[in-house]
Amino acid sequence: MTKTGLTKTGMIDFRGVNKWFGSLNVLKDITLSVEPREVVVVCGPSGSGKSTLIRCVNGLETIKDGDLVVDGQRLGDPATNMTQLRTEIGFVFQAFNLYPHKTALENVTLAPIHVRKIPRAEAEKAGRELLAKVGLADKVNAYPAQLSGGQQQRVAIARCLGMRPKIMLFDEPTSALDPEMISEVLDVMVAVAEEGMTMMVVTHEMGFARKVAQRVVFMDAGAIVESGTPDEFFSHPKTDRSRAFLSKILRH
Amino acid sequence: MIWQQLQSLAGSYPLALRGLGMTVVLSLISLVLGTLLGFGLGILRTGGNRLISGLIGAWVDLIRGTPFLVQIFLIFFILPEFGIELDAFTAGIIALTNLAACFICEIVVAGIRSVPTGQVEAALASGLSRWQRMRQVVLPQAMRIVLPPLVGQYVLLIKDSSVVSAIGLTDLTRVGWLVVQRVPNGLLVFFLVGVGYFIVCYPLIMLARRLERRMGAAHGEVQL
Numbered sequence: 001m002t003k004t005g006l007t008k009t010g011m012i013d014f015r016g017v018n019k020w021f022g023s024l025n026v027l028k029d030i031t032l033s034v035e036p037r038e039v040v041v042v043c044g045p046s047g048s049g050k051s052t053l054i055r056c057v058n059g060l061e062t063i064k065d066g067d068l069v070v071d072g073q074r075l076g077d078p079a080t081n082m083t084q085l086r087t088e089i090g091f092v093f094q095a096f097n098l099y100p101h102k103t104a105l106e107n108v109t110l111a112p113i114h115v116r117k118i119p120r121a122e123a124e125k126a127g128r129e130l131l132a133k134v135g136l137a138d139k140v141n142a143y144p145a146q147l148s149g150g151q152q153q154r155v156a157i158a159r160c161l162g163m164r165p166k167i168m169l170f171d172e173p174t175s176a177l178d179p180e181m182i183s184e185v186l187d188v189m190v191a192v193a194e195e196g197m198t199m200m201v202v203t204h205e206m207g208f209a210r211k212v213a214q215r216v217v218f219m220d221a222g223a224i225v226e227s228g229t230p231d232e233f234f235s236h237p238k239t240d241r242s243r244a245f246l247s248k249i250l251r252h
Numbered sequence: 253m254i255w256q257q258l259q260s261l262a263g264s265y266p267l268a269l270r271g272l273g274m275t276v277v278l279s280l281i282s283l284v285l286g287t288l289l290g291f292g293l294g295i296l297r298t299g300g301n302r303l304i305s306g307l308i309g310a311w312v313d314l315i316r317g318t319p320f321l322v323q324i325f326l327i328f329f330i331l332p333e334f335g336i337e338l339d340a341f342t343a344g345i346i347a348l349t350n351l352a353a354c355f356i357c358e359i360v361v362a363g364i365r366s367v368p369t370g371q372v373e374a375a376l377a378s379g380l381s382r383w384q385r386m387r388q389v390v391l392p393q394a395m396r397i398v399l400p401p402l403v404g405q406y407v408l409l410i411k412d413s414s415v416v417s418a419i420g421l422t423d424l425t426r427v428g429w430l431v432v433q434r435v436p437n438g439l440l441v442f443f444l445v446g447v448g449y450f451i452v453c454y455p456l457i458m459l460a461r462r463l464e465r466r467m468g469a470a471h472g473e474v475q476l
Binding site: 058 | 368370371373374375376377378379380381384388389392393
């Protein structure tokens with residue numbers, strides 16, 4: 001094919017990606033490759049572009065220039081079917097975004113039934129199993145408004161898993177949660193990671209990063225400033241900016 | 253004398269029933285067609301195609317900004333000049349349906365826009381197609397916002413249907429005009445005409461009020 005050269009790429013490949021919001025350069029020359037089964041944690045101060053970065057992966061944001069290849073398909077290429085590609089990518093939102101008019105089970109089975117065309121009975125069986133797996137077997141028929149934040153986020157993760165995605169993206173999945181609910185969500189994410197899911201996780205949860213991430217990427221002002229193993233990054237940050245950032249989040 | 257008038261009025265009740273029937277049939281048909289068309293226009297208006305959206309917006313503004321009587325005259329008296337002959341009933345249905353569709357379009361647009369972007373993003377991210385997103389995620393939530401004013405709009409539509417008497421359809425209002433020629437007591441006759449409309453409209457007014465109260469209780473989708 002073209003200059004992207006689709007031979008031997010990662011699962012997610014950013015090459016010289018740039019994006020602007022008006023005159024603001026929100027992603028600056030991003031080059032990053034995520035291998036299959038790799039877990040990459042993205043952190044950085046607010047406004048550094050980390051959410052925008054992962055929102056590009058499933059096309060919730062479009063890029064201005066550079067190449068972004070996901071699962072062998074180049075985004076923005078007319079030959080790439082975004083709707084199809086999105087079925088392979090789970091996305092967990094900071095605000096959960098569960099469908100408020102559907103029960104937990106219906107939230108999980110909606111896309112499998114309508115997109116994957118799995119028979120309802122089969123989808124519901126799989127849905128119950130997934131909800132049990134995230135510890136919500138007893139909340140199958142509850143509506144989102146009847147669930148706590150932590151429970152809602154676990155339903156949201158089950159909703160993604162229901163599509164059997166190749167990639168999972170997490171956009172600050174625990175930032176909107178009360179402190180006592182954070183660990184129940186992180187536990188589920190750890191379990192997903194340990195099953196070999198390719199993951200990009202925007203989070204400041206250092207414990208999670210140390211436990212499952214192969215790599216931590218630190219962003220500031222739209223650029224990747226530093227990248228390394230969790231141990232390298234947390235124990236020996238290389239730049240002033242990452243040191244300043246770490247001192248702020250680790251103080252608490 | 254009032255006794256004589258009442259007796260005479262009682263004799264006109266078959267005509268009154270026919271008029272009421274015409275009002276109900278006219279309203280019902282245009283209400284159903286107008287709702288379907290209004291939802292279609294509302295969905296297209298929010299669909300992202302600027303040209304289509306702009307055209308619908310201009311048409312809605314035009315219809316909302318001109319008197320219904322003028323619209324009905326244009327359809328009934330002016331269209332034949334261009335070779336489109338319509339009987340009064342068809343013309344009435346077209347005019348009322350168009351009016352209803354335009355108002356309902358605006359209500360539907362407001363409902364669709366009230367659904368948080370996060371909902372659309374979640375549906376998008378799980379690979380739902382455009383129509384699936386609308387059908388499964390957006391519309392059910394929009395209905396919370398749409399239903400109370402929609403039912404209110406039906407009440408307005410039923411009352412607006414009285415204008416079709418101007419092109420000779422024998423609806424409830426025109427029956428009033430006919431009867432008052434025989435029974436010269438306008439106050440009494442049109443009081444009864446008013447009662448006729450109220451009987452049709454009141455259940456809808458009650459329904460609208462009930463829906464408004466229920467919106468807070470539902471989980472997001474409305475069970476009627």
